[in-house]
Amino acid sequence: MSSQFDASVAALRSAIEQGESFVIIPHVNPDGDAIGSAIAVYIALTKKGKRVELIGADEVPRNLRFLPRWEEFRSAREMFPDDAPTENMPKEIEHFDLAIIVDLSAPRRLAHARHLIPLAKAVAVVDHHELGDDVADGILVVDSSYAATALLLYHIWEAIGFEFDSDIAQCLLTGIATDTGGFKFQNTDARALRAAADLVQRGGNLSLIHEMVWDRKPESALKLLGVALNNLRIAANGKVAYSTLSLQEYESVGATDEDSEGIVNEVGKVDSCVISALFREHLPNRIRVSVRSRGDIDVAEVCRKFEGGGHKNAAGCTFSSSLESAIAALMPSLEAAAL
Ligand SMILES: [Mn+2]
Structure with a gap:
């Protein structure tokens, strides 16, 4: 000290x-x-x-x-x-x-x-x-x-x-x-x-x-996890795994943003990936992104470029845009960090 x-x-x-x-x-x-x-x-x-x-x-x-x-x-x-x-x-x-x-x-x-x-x-x-x-x-x-x-x-x-x-x-x-x-x-x-x-x-x-x-969740949270796993996408030759949750999907399972807790970690279980991300439209055109990484990859540094922050292996940022625009804005930096 x-x-x-x-x-x-x-x-x-x-x-x-x-x-x-x-x-x-x-x-x-x-x-x-x-x-x-x-x-x-x-x-x-x-x-x-x-x-x-x-x-x-x-x-x-x-x-x-x-x-x-x-x-x-x-x-x-x-x-x-x-x-x-x-x-x-x-x-x-x-x-x-x-x-x-x-x-x-x-x-x-x-x-x-x-x-x-x-x-x-x-x-x-x-x-x-x-x-x-x-x-x-x-x-x-x-x-x-x-x-x-x-x-x-x-x-x-x-x-x-x-x-x-x-x-x-x-x-x-x-x-x-x-x-x-x-x-x-x-x-x-x-x-x-x-x-x-x-x-x-x-x-x-x-x-x-x-x-x-961790081990007790409302039904809505488990259904939301199902939606996110169904929306799983892979980029950078398998090194980045990410998913999305739209406002409409939240509504369809009666979930709130709180139900998305932990989902990014499930997305990050894809064996080839070193970075995972979950893009959530928790309010109209308000996108929260949670990002996780394995090993030495610093995703806090990536998120800071978008006025977010966090830790090396667990960070986040927000966008005032559509889901697809947020993905387009952040993915190039995530893919670059994954290589
Ligand atoms: Mn802490």
Whole structure:
């Protein structure tokens, strides 16, 4: 650990000790790491007797609604319906001593929740993504060598003055488990496994996480998977596998975009492919693309060219266009990266 990192951890600890009121914010379209990390910090601060709000742009995904205290999340979309600062702010969100943003560093990825940032005296970032060009101004506790923000948090937990309990263990374990794909992605290192073992000992329940996150799906999600597999296309001599989901197809099986979770990984099982992608028309002419790669291929770099981002092997971007235009725009870069 660099001394810069240690200094940031010390700064976060003193901001936590001195602050009275906090807001914890995960990124837009949150995953298990964002939600698990946010709730863990929320519980720890609450136990210290602090006033804490847990606010995200989006709702807690259905498959994470087994986590302790997930119902305490509040929606920034409801708070800021016009996606602008409002005059009649509820009293409890008028001021915060510290805003802690987790699993991201770019304020634009807070979406509606970014309007909370000016209400906070200071900001802290806890994240494991590479810093981009849009970074919140504040205490940066960032290290991209960690497989998950929850894993980074696990390592600094006591250094920032927090205690563990079984609910916190379950939240952090969920963050680590989801960002490592159930401990099977390349980022699953000894550090992640050691942390997981300790978190299980502290009360985390890994089989419950597997069941709730991956092994229980609504009928609509399985039907949507069927549609996506049926739409499978192959490019670059088999090196790129991709699929599409149109708005009409979502509607035909009664699915929402949440049901597309994990489908890109199924597409990526084509044995010859090194890059997989799923193009989803989740709103009219709004295309979300999830991209995955094997080995050393950096798809985050590709997605950054289209104002997206992510990790080397798991990234995404969005297009305001038709499905076919989004495919035409992105495929040349994916094919080039696959060669
Ligand atoms: Mn993460």
